[in-house]
Amino acid sequence: MAATRSQNRQMFWRIVRHLLGANRGRLFVILLALGAGAAVTAALLNLQVDAKRRITTEFRAFGANVVITPVADPANTTMNQSALSRIPAPEYGGSVASAGILYAVMDAYVGRHNNEEEPVSPRFKIVFAGFSGEAFRELAPARTLERSQRTGLPAVCYAGSAVAQRLRLHVRDSLILDTSPDSDDKASNSTLDCIVEEINSYGGPEDNQVFITLAPLQSLLKRPEQISVIQLSVPGTPEQISDYAARLRLDFPGLDVRPVRQFTDAQAKIYDRISGLLNFTVGIVLALTALCVMAAMTNVAMERRNDVGLMKAIGGATRRVLRLFLAEAALLGLGGGVIGAAVGILLSIWLGKQVFGVAAQPRLIVYPVAVALTMIVAILSAYPLRRLASIRPASVFRGEG
Amino acid sequence: MFLRLVADSFTRRPRRKLLTAAALSLGMAVVTAALSVSLDVGDRLASEFRSLGANLVVTPAADSLPLEIGGVDYRPVNAGAYLPDSDLPKIKTVFWHNNIIAFAPVLEISATLPRATTVGPKTKLEQPEIPILLIGTWASKKVPLPDGGTFVTGIAKTNPWFQIKGRWFSDETPIVRKEFPPYGHSYLPGSPECVVGEKLAARRYFFADQAVVSVISATGSQDMQVCDITGTVSTGGPEDEAVIMPLATVQRLAGRGGQYRKLYVSALTKPEDDFARRDPKTMKPDEFERWSCSPYVSSIAYSIKEVLPGSDVRVIRRVAEGEGAILTRVRALLWLVTFAALLAAALAVGASSAASVMERRTEIGLMKALGAGSVTVGFLLAAEQLVLAFVGGGVGFSLGIILARLIGLKIFGVAPAPSLLVLVAILALAAGVTLLGSAIPLRRASRYEPAPILRGE
Numbered sequence: 001m002a003a004t005r006s007q008n009r010q011m012f013w014r015i016v017r018h019l020l021g022a023n024r025g026r027l028f029v030i031l032l033a034l035g036a037g038a039a040v041t042a043a044l045l046n047l048q049v050d051a052k053r054r055i056t057t058e059f060r061a062f063g064a065n066v067v068i069t070p071v072a073d074p075a076n077t078t079m080n081q082s083a084l085s086r087i088p089a090p091e092y093g094g095s096v097a098s099a100g101i102l103y104a105v106m107d108a109y110v111g112r113h114n115n116e117e118e119p120v121s122p123r124f125k126i127v128f129a130g131f132s133g134e135a136f137r138e139l140a141p142a143r144t145l146e147r148s149q150r151t152g153l154p155a156v157c158y159a160g161s162a163v164a165q166r167l168r169l170h171v172r173d174s175l176i177l178d179t180s181p182d183s184d185d186k187a188s189n190s191t192l193d194c195i196v197e198e199i200n201s202y203g204g205p206e207d208n209q210v211f212i213t214l215a216p217l218q219s220l221l222k223r224p225e226q227i228s229v230i231q232l233s234v235p236g237t238p239e240q241i242s243d244y245a246a247r248l249r250l251d252f253p254g255l256d257v258r259p260v261r262q263f264t265d266a267q268a269k270i271y272d273r274i275s276g277l278l279n280f281t282v283g284i285v286l287a288l289t290a291l292c293v294m295a296a297m298t299n300v301a302m303e304r305r306n307d308v309g310l311m312k313a314i315g316g317a318t319r320r321v322l323r324l325f326l327a328e329a330a331l332l333g334l335g336g337g338v339i340g341a342a343v344g345i346l347l348s349i350w351l352g353k354q355v356f357g358v359a360a361q362p363r364l365i366v367y368p369v370a371v372a373l374t375m376i377v378a379i380l381s382a383y384p385l386r387r388l389a390s391i392r393p394a395s396v397f398r399g400e401g
Numbered sequence: 402m403f404l405r406l407v408a409d410s411f412t413r414r415p416r417r418k419l420l421t422a423a424a425l426s427l428g429m430a431v432v433t434a435a436l437s438v439s440l441d442v443g444d445r446l447a448s449e450f451r452s453l454g455a456n457l458v459v460t461p462a463a464d465s466l467p468l469e470i471g472g473v474d475y476r477p478v479n480a481g482a483y484l485p486d487s488d489l490p491k492i493k494t495v496f497w498h499n500n501i502i503a504f505a506p507v508l509e510i511s512a513t514l515p516r517a518t519t520v521g522p523k524t525k526l527e528q529p530e531i532p533i534l535l536i537g538t539w540a541s542k543k544v545p546l547p548d549g550g551t552f553v554t555g556i557a558k559t560n561p562w563f564q565i566k567g568r569w570f571s572d573e574t575p576i577v578r579k580e581f582p583p584y585g586h587s588y589l590p591g592s593p594e595c596v597v598g599e600k601l602a603a604r605r606y607f608f609a610d611q612a613v614v615s616v617i618s619a620t621g622s623q624d625m626q627v628c629d630i631t632g633t634v635s636t637g638g639p640e641d642e643a644v645i646m647p648l649a650t651v652q653r654l655a656g657r658g659g660q661y662r663k664l665y666v667s668a669l670t671k672p673e674d675d676f677a678r679r680d681p682k683t684m685k686p687d688e689f690e691r692w693s694c695s696p697y698v699s700s701i702a703y704s705i706k707e708v709l710p711g712s713d714v715r716v717i718r719r720v721a722e723g724e725g726a727i728l729t730r731v732r733a734l735l736w737l738v739t740f741a742a743l744l745a746a747a748l749a750v751g752a753s754s755a756a757s758v759m760e761r762r763t764e765i766g767l768m769k770a771l772g773a774g775s776v777t778v779g780f781l782l783a784a785e786q787l788v789l790a791f792v793g794g795g796v797g798f799s800l801g802i803i804l805a806r807l808i809g810l811k812i813f814g815v816a817p818a819p820s821l822l823v824l825v826a827i828l829a830l831a832a833g834v835t836l837l838g839s840a841i842p843l844r845r846a847s848r849y850e851p852a853p854i855l856r857g858e
């Protein structure tokens with residue numbers, strides 16, 4: 001009994017093998033159709049997973065999306081900068097760019113390099129923004145207009161373009177901050193010298209400000225360890241950002257944590273639209289793949305009339321005949337899927353480079369999903385083969401259409 | 402005879418032809434939907450991006466450096482320059498006036514909520530003096546345009562993320578009828594309306610929904626103003642701690658009648674490319690014309706500067722560039738997908754039309770045996786395929802438009818307009834693909850020897 005069954009199985013696979021090998025050209029065409037479908041599906045699935053992430057990174061170009069300030073008026077009160085080191089990393093991965101900034105409106109004038117004692121420009125009231133670390137660059141993306149070599153001095157300034165224009169400021173000039181009300185009083189601790197290392201255009205209110213190294217500004221203002229605001233650029237989808245802000249609110253009960261609604265609200269709206277579009281495109285491609293394969297399978301059904309007629313005439317049960325063809329379809333789906341998905345992932349890397357300038361990371365999950373989808377589509381597309389069941393051997397052999 | 406043969410082929414096996422046409426129209430429907438959505442998506446997304454708020458800001462050219470921290474300008478009223486609001490209607494006369502969605506002039510001054518004692522039935526509430534920011538702007542002002550129309554604009558449109566509980570104030574001071582018994586009655590200006598920031602409203606109790614604001618004007622005189630609170634606003638910015646009043650009221654309080662300090666403009670723009678970033682001064686006349694005839698944010702800024710004398714129009718680049726980058730990317734992605742969809746549809750349709758030719762080998766053999774040349778047979782089949790292509794393409798187009806409508810409504814709330822261009826493209830594509838698909842089996846068919854086919858080999 002068992003021997004017959006194993007013999008049966010052997011026979012089954014032998015027939016499948018012969019069915020596949022019978023017409024090399026047709027096999028090639030079907031594999032091509034399935035492979036092309038799988039390739040496009042895999043490429044788009046991969047790109048879609050990647051695109052959503054990329055789009056959220058694009059949104060970070062808008063700068064800070066969450067700010068932390070002391071509870072009362074942000075202009076007058078400050079908080080301890082130790083809060084900055086307690087910013088947690090988001091649970092969903094990625095890293096938060098954070099910068100603590102101390103704002104001060106101060107008198108300043110330009111002291112030229114070779115003539116430090118003589119102020120050559122009138123005094124201006126300017127907003128100075130003390131920063132620590134380099135994270136603020138990520139939060140205030142800028143085009144650098146002028147840049148000098150690093151001086152390594154304790155106090156350096158990055159001037160906004162509007163300030164530079166008004167003060168006729170250039171790199172390597174020194175900018176002198178003066179806290180004393182009249183310029184005659186030249187106590188050493190009432191002024192601060194900084195060298196302008198960069199002139200940046202931010203395309204926002206930062207153009208009217210001068211960024212300056214934090215520690216010297218703090219000591220000039222006699223506000224050690226104090227900052228006025230923490231700016232955060234939080235990665236992720238809008239929901240993730242607002243969850244993260246809610247968590248920060250629990251972590252910093254004494255401080256005011258608020259998402260920058262201008263950007264978070266808009267991001268939520270736009271992100272929804274874009275991900276809707278991407279879902280729609282993947283749907284379209286899947287539909288087209290199915291159509292493609294269905295067309296190829298109809299072809300097969302048409303050609304197989306004689307074979308089926310013969311099988312039935314020598315006593316093949318309809319169920320077994322159908323199982324043969326389904327096995328063939330599944331094998332074709334597997335073959336086409338494996339080849340296609342591999343091509344598709346390569347394709348998506350290239351596409352990612354074209355669209356986002358960065359190669360899309362291949363996601364391994366996409367591979368089995370694309371293969372499985374192709375197999376399902378291939379089996380479903382074997383639907384036209386259903387008509388083979390109703391074939392009557394006699395009429396086939398008579399050559400009736 | 403030719404037409405009869407074509408017609409015959411359709412009536413003889415209607416089901417088979419229907420199947421091919423169905424595959425064709427399905428494929429074309431999907432391509433139509435993809436094409437319509439991609440054609441439309443740029444405009445739709447661009448208007449979505451306006452929820453980011455203004456992308457242009459106008460300030461006086463002769464201004465001093467703004468002392469702006471966290472969105473609040475700390476300059477006193479008498480420092481810096483101002484612009485006249487009587488010029489504002491001119492903005493809607495520039496070449497790109499249809500792209501200008503909204504604008505709102507802003508005059509910010511510092512003010513205080515004076516110390517107040519509110520006596521309730523059982524409680525006595527002492528409230529200290531609070532320094533606040535007083536913002537004067539338009540909520541939704543009807544601006545009369547030079548061409549006779551009106552344009553409704555204001556901060557609610559330029560800054561769509563402002564959430565208002567209650568309603569925005571009316572920009573006109575209401576006129577109240579007052580009775581003076583011996584003399585009859587008189588119409589007097591009532592107190593203007595205002596909106597209070599959410600956080601300020603949480604900190605301060607406003608009796609009878611009225612706020613009293615004390616302002617020191619440019620001339621140094623102190624002025625008190627009562628206003629009726631119509632709502633609280635939540636913005637996530639400095640406005641949360643501010644009182645917002647109609648522009649005209651703040652202008653009067655500041656002693657700056659008809660003047661504003663900052664103007665926000667929200668415009669629909671085209672993402673900037675390398676050409677747009679060039680300095681217009683270095684362009685040749687024809688290049689300049691091309692530049693000013695494209696809705697780049699910089700060329701819109703340029704045209705606004707032309708109509709507002711003494712102004713400096715700056716692009717809020719963080720908004721404009723972020724928008725441009727995302728728009729370009731999404732658009733590229735969609736075109737790519739549309740192209741992929743086109744290719745897949747072409748493959749599917751081509752394969753099915755190849756199948757439909759292949760199955761007719763016997764028929765072709767018979768025709769040839771009866772003396773038809775390969776060319777005649779080719780023409781006959783091509784004519785059939787073309788009929789199929791046009792019918793299938795047409796049905797597919799209508800289906801696709803419905804699909805595109807559904808998608809457009811679901812994603813953007815607006816359906817894309819059916820475009821003639823898409824119809825032409827679809828019909829051409831359907832014809833091209835079916836012909837190409839049948840060309841390969843036809844070529845094989847032209848080499849057939851009639852005899853073996855008729856023998857059934």
